[in-house]
Amino acid sequence: MGINRTEVRDFLKDWANTNSKPHFAVLIEGRWGCGKTHFVTRLLEDETFTDRKPIYLSVFGIADIQSLETSLFYASASTATKTLHKSVGLAGSIFSGALTLGTGGILGGTANLNKVVDAATSQLEQSAKNMDGALLVLDDLERCQIPMSELLGVVNRFVEHGDTRVILCANTDNLDDKHFSAFKEKVVGQSFLLASDPDSALASFITEIGQTEARELLLKHQGDILYLYGKSGFHNLRALRQFIWQLASILEKMKREYRQNDKLVQNLITQFFIFFIEFKLDLADETSSLKPQDLLGKYDEDRDEVRHVCEFSFDKDKEPTPKRRVFEKYEQHNGIRTVITVQNWISILTSGVVDADRLNAELAQSDEVAGVAAWPSWRRLWHLYDWDFSDGSETEFWSDVEDMQSNLKDGRYVEVGEFLHVVGVSIMLADHKLIDQTVPTTIAQLKTYIDEMFVTQLTDERCRGVTESFGRHLDSYDGLGFIGREDAEFKDVMKYLVGKMDAWHHTWMSEDAGKELLKFLAEDWVRFFGNLTIINHAPEQRYLDVPILATIDVKTFVDAWFSLSRHDERLVVGSIKNRYEYRTELLDAEGSWWRDIQVELSHRIAISKSKPRNVQINNLINHINSSIIEKWELRQFSEFSSGNSTDLSWMTRKRVGNK
Template sequence: MKSALFKIKNIMFGEKKLLVATAASSKENKAQQPTQNSHIRDYLKHYLSLEHSPYYAVLISGEWGIGKTFLAKSILNEFLDKSKYSYISLYGTGNYDDIDAALYQSIYPALTNKGVKLLGRLGKAALKYSRIDGAIKLSDITSPSKDRLYIFDDLERSKLPADQVLGYINELVEHDGCKVLIIANESKLLENKTYIETREKLIGKTLEAQPVIEDALRHFLSKVSDTNARSILLSHIDILIRIAKQASAKNLRILQQSIWDFERLSKHLKEHHYKKPEGINALVSLFFCIAMEVKSGTLSISDIKNRPDGFIRRMQKARSDEPSTAIDDTQKKFPEIDIHDRLLTNDVLVDILFKGIINSDALNESLDQSSIYIDPLAEPAWRTVWHSAERDEATVEKAVIEMERKFEKKEYLDLGEILHVVGLRLWLSDISELRIDRNQVIQEAKNYIDHLYKNRLLPPINRGYFGDLETGYAGLGIYEYKESDFQDFRHYLRARQEQANLDSYPDKAQELLKEMSSDTNLFHRRLNWTNDADDNIYANIPLLAAIPPEQFASQLLSLPPLNRKTAVIALYSRYSSGNLERDLQNEKTWISEVYKKLILSSEKLKPITKYKLRNLVEHYLSSFIA
């Protein structure tokens, strides 16, 4: 059934041939340089200049996000005033009423007023009220004039079947003689036979759009509000164009989103960063190629977290037949850019691109520790050796001497730095810079760890901490980390840390016992997993076994009744999850002894106190007694 929309008397707007592109138009007379989309401009110029109704629509097709709408409007603005065409988005439209409303709102902007209710099929669109601020009367609402151009965008994103939408548009073309431009990603529609049959009756010309990267990019940059970011990006526009063309996706929305992310990032840069053009150039290049690959789904969060240093990756590929990774593929895609550059560390990239977080301190530390920005005089010796390919020979030689001095004097106490130094010494041994073989390097490294352990300088294992040092530390990959002798050293280090853990238990246990007396709620949090990770540091560590059972029982009995109950419940919560059979096995005998001591001690108490204590202990702890 035809819409009542097409039954209204056609009252012209009083302006004829609005779509004729005349030779006198100053816009048309502008010199036009041939582009990859010149065919679209040329055909639309022809279509708009027709003085008679063509009785067919024109389709601009192309992949999502390549800038079809931007392209169409840019071309149309050469020939038409914006008031002479109507733009209708079909996105989400579910029936003809929705399209009616969108069509008439595009012709009469006042119909978007919140006080107006569009009733759709009643005369295409009717008003709940007969007047809108005195500007439009119901009688003013007329059929679409054929002296306007009607642009229907997002055909494939309507909830209506595409052939039904085309049927609606056909009423405009055949019955009202209107000129219509349709914008769609037709590749999403061509599997539908009904659509193909319908389009043949309506669409007289299909124009394939190519990405309008440069024009769209300049438009995007004109919208960047931060002056520093806009200035940086405009001065690097050639790089951005090249990256956009090389990227996996040609979706311009991805480019726009990357610009927004860079604008946020740029607000955290320091003045000295802007003073090094090579640094800003590297930052723009690295950020945009990774950002666009992430947003296109080519690089995952795992790929970024495990992104190795370029030098490390080259060593890996030289020594084994490792399969190509997504990072390797990205490097091939952008051969002029060092995808492995640590200018932005993996953590910084993950925060910005996956979590939407910009940690100003982490960002600036990442930049300042990079080979471009770091002050060579302030750079730690081991980092200079690591960056030897980018430092002059004399500087590197001095750094090797200084690194060796600090290693010999046992001045390195940070585990990450120690792992770096051991990896670097293995590499220096391989290239004969050090006159010792790899076996001696590993033995000296183990002796170093023994020294730290004996002098109580070796930090105990912080659960989950070692994982951060699997492949890198301080934004740099660890040399030789995959080699078997290096892994042997890591196992030795971990074993020593485990022993350091055990050695530290008695002192930590006594501190915990004091906390039970001073703050039983904190005692509870120390022993159990809670939302406060800073407090529950012993949740899976069998620390209680280091407290003599009789001492613990005595301390527990000295607590006020309510605090005593809280402490017992802390033990119940600790063991009720079944962890007594896993990480806390060393506490199985301990809790049994504590239980016995408490029951035995209750015999010396007065009847009521005895009853309450036994009831408390048996109710909460008896199920854990072997």
């Protein structure tokens, strides 16, 4: 456990100002981000702490003693007092041959303190004279490239042969230099382990904010920020400081009327903290690897108005995803309904730029500003039992009923989750006789809507969203559970919907999916092959187990193939052949398709007048034969021999061209 910082400060003040020379350095230890740098720099900036000239130098990245000497010389050369000096960077030494270390001993691993000290030159001694009577802080020891024995030998020169007080700052967990422990005993007389001190650090970070109104808001919501910081469990003050600076830029861009909306500001702070710490900085272990784009649902990328971040899990025994663990950590069990669109949050997180016009326009549509007036009619009707009809709002209620039915008539409900909310609300209204239709009539109308309106506007993304994101146990969307989801009437409509979507998707896969995929061959190489086989950085991998190639017209495929450069043309078969390494069953449907490709290639040779080009095409035929056809034929022979031939083709292939 870290020691109280006030006690550390008191010790350092006595140590720095004592007239007798302590002849030892002080080590401030602590994990990365615990606030070591902030702690010592605040001491150096405090006029009452010491009369010594403060010098701060980060040794992060300094490669050798010569570079260190140069940085120390610059940092100590000023005669001004009470100025916080910082390293001028890793400039090359202005002193030719400034240090000459003894051979063998130091770099050979047998160096002792005397040899290191003797290696100091007159220029280093000049730096020592400049720093005599100073308070020197050397930060980031664990990220210095100089061997620790040499670095601490230089420190010893200052504390033993001058009147410099030296504070060393390091995350000693990352210091594995074998000389460190031995030299620490000789040079460091006292060490302190600092724990994270978020209360005082946050107060300090907020005082650094120059925008008055933003600073006042941060002070007002200081408790909320500390609560979130505690929930995070990371204890990283550097991350907290970054968050405060970024948050201030958002608050500054908000209209004054919105800054005065406490609930809006509180929710904005909560959302930005979670998104910034967990998705932007991703401070969790490497297995999480969350990024801003993960805030969107898997099939929400093309939707600009998404205002809900969620991750539902219907399998109680399944290990929660990293995204789900984040929501549970901050007790956001139903996800987060955002004050601005998720796309805007992603833009702010990735670019660091806040578009004031867009920000305020979206805040105006938030629940916290517009209230229930900004909700779609079905959402207000979902809250039927919360309505206070004594306030004369019954007119609005009937208006919402009419609006929802009008939207149904016009086919405006195209998202699966939203439509199922409309299903639940419609059945509820019919059951309570709040609409003219009976429950059976309502169910029939909803099924007609599915046939005539919903299915006709389907996309592959929405269908896959049901099977891959929701699963087959849909029970909520947009933070709300479906009304009557356990009732037979609701399940009847949902089963009908899923069945129709399956049928549509089956047809789409057999007729249109291959055509859409083929467009990527010339436009987006990674996307095309990433859909077929495992490659790095593929944006999607839809057809790793689906015999999609068998649905593509042979002649059309060859035309697209030949539109590539000759270099890329040669790579096609080699890029696809790995598809069959671990999924040989795909050859049952695609093997004969590749045979047809060979036939089409032979036809191209027959009608070509270019002998060199025919050589190239014939090479493609041979490549297909050795990489794919031989595997297919071997599989056919094995299945025939075993008497267990299996046709895994699940789609009707429509073929055009030579066979």
